[in-house]
Amino acid sequence: MHGVRRARQTQEAIAAQKLKEKEKLQEYLSLTNDVLHRKKTNDFTQEALALTTRLLTANPEFYSIWNYRRDILTEGIFPQTSAKDVNDILLAELSLTMSFLRSHPKVYWIWNHRRWCLEHVPDDQGQQTIAWKQENWSKELYAVEKMLDADARNFHAWNYRRYVQASMPGKYSDADELKYTTKKIESNFSNFSAWHQRTKVLSSLWETGTLDMAASKDEEFELVKQALYVDPYDQSSWIYHRWLIGKGEDEGILKREIQVIEELSEVEPDCKWCLESLCHYKRLLLASFTHNEDQRIALVDACQSLLSRLQSIDPYRRNRYLELGEF
Template sequence: AQKAQLYAALAGEVLTRRTARRYDTESLALAAKLLELNPEVYTVWNFRKEGIASVLDGGDVEAARDCAKQELELTQRALMKNPKSYATWQHRKWVVGRKLMPVERELELVGKLLDADERNFHGWGYRRWLASLVALSPESELEYSHQKIEQNFSNYSAWHYRTALIPKVHAGHKTLDQLCQEAKGSAIGEDGSAAKPESNTAGCGVQQHEGEGAGVVVPMWVLLQELQLVKQAFFTEPEDQSGWFYHRWLLGACLASANQSTAAKTSLLEALEGESSMCRELLEEEPDSKWPLLTLARILELQRQLGIGESLATAHETYKQLAETDPMRAGYYRDALSGAARVTIPPT
């Protein structure tokens, strides 16, 4: 109770000084003390921003660097208190973005954080921000994500990072919009003239990527390599969902790539056979395992969309099995049966 009273008194004093716009050394020291106790107080971080902005942005470079160093030390102490503090990470970005201190040191520090806690998504977000700030190549970041995955397959952030990096690495290839314009450009208008290609990808049969690198069609050979990589995660821990989410993204990217050539489509059809066999192999060990079941159903539907494979009856029976073994998501599986879920053909 006494600690709570002392904290309340300190917080009240700091907020009073902020209202009065007192940016003297004593006021900022009290703010720092409060933030070390509770790093999540956004208002107090903003108080410090107001108090030191003139120093950081002033003409005295030496004073600005000293101030930035002290502020980074404060955020480091705050992150030791709470490594997942949104407010602290944002404040650190605010300081580092001025490039008064070596950004390479920041990469080293966040690397140590991700070694200790490889799934800290705040650390991954900061890493991506730093990579953009200093223009690290997507190739080097792709290799970094590979290293982290090899350390621990159960790393959703590392898998997700690859969905942004792979399209960037292969940005020289045709975009989805270009492919769709080519497909629609051959259409004939009502007056007998060539129809004007549309600028969006709706209805062209090509699936879009989301986020960074949006619109890039990744070469099929790259995606097939990624399927082999993620397969290692499935046989290590088939119930871990991180790799399965990435696998779903890969299937969507494969569909987009298959529109580029007959050879790419043939490669995809062969790959889908291998992926369905993989799911069945996993299910031999764990017949009710959710992720192999769900992925198998989706693959069966994709095969039917592409004109091969079994009837949809097997996929629908799989969804019914999932509704029984995973009742919390039974509504989703019912949507899949009705054709309302993604990568699903309505029952015939």
């Protein structure tokens, strides 16, 4: 804290701290050597499993140890236990990884181990297996929602959520997921992962005919418009807006959205995302909906003016804008 004199450590205290750190490192290296030796010699015992728990607790990013742990389970432990015991072991594994995720929410190997656990539930228990899967897949969806409550932009959690939804017994409702992304986006418009998830869900709903594309797109444009006006300098909503526009097949929509962005640009004249989007959409008009030479000249001039402005406010990408100006 400012104004508070830091206590000076004695030479003895510094030496003691260094010794402690050295002992800790030596312990870690010794444990690592032991586990790697057991891995090399195909030691698939309970003792080896316990040692991997210790090592992964110290370093959950040690991916080869996660692989070894799965080998211990499948080669050494599962063959000696009943299907019910395997289920109990897998539940313990899920509990272990969740404890790791609280401290390391973006370590891929932990999420990957959860997937492995859920994919190795025994299939020879009839209705009991079905009930186990239904209960625990539902728990997984709840668990990942809690992770996203803690960090709504954790893309590992979003990827895992998509995996859970695709794997759950019975079809997960895309309509429910659309509502979930709405909730996440409205709580934070800069949530790129939620916008990305929304593209996946809407694409599915449109492809199956569950949702009318034309009507729902108008609603989406209204939603993203709110985001653009709240924070025009955030890239997430602009990327989503461009996804909605696509290749610009509808001239009416293109012109309408250009007008929306031009109005925003009047309020935020130095917002590069406004200028880039205007240039991109005017180029789409130029490519597909230019009906005469006067319109073409006007659009080219407008794009050149926008690109010149972009060179001024975003000089690090000057060469890119110069290249885009070659019509």
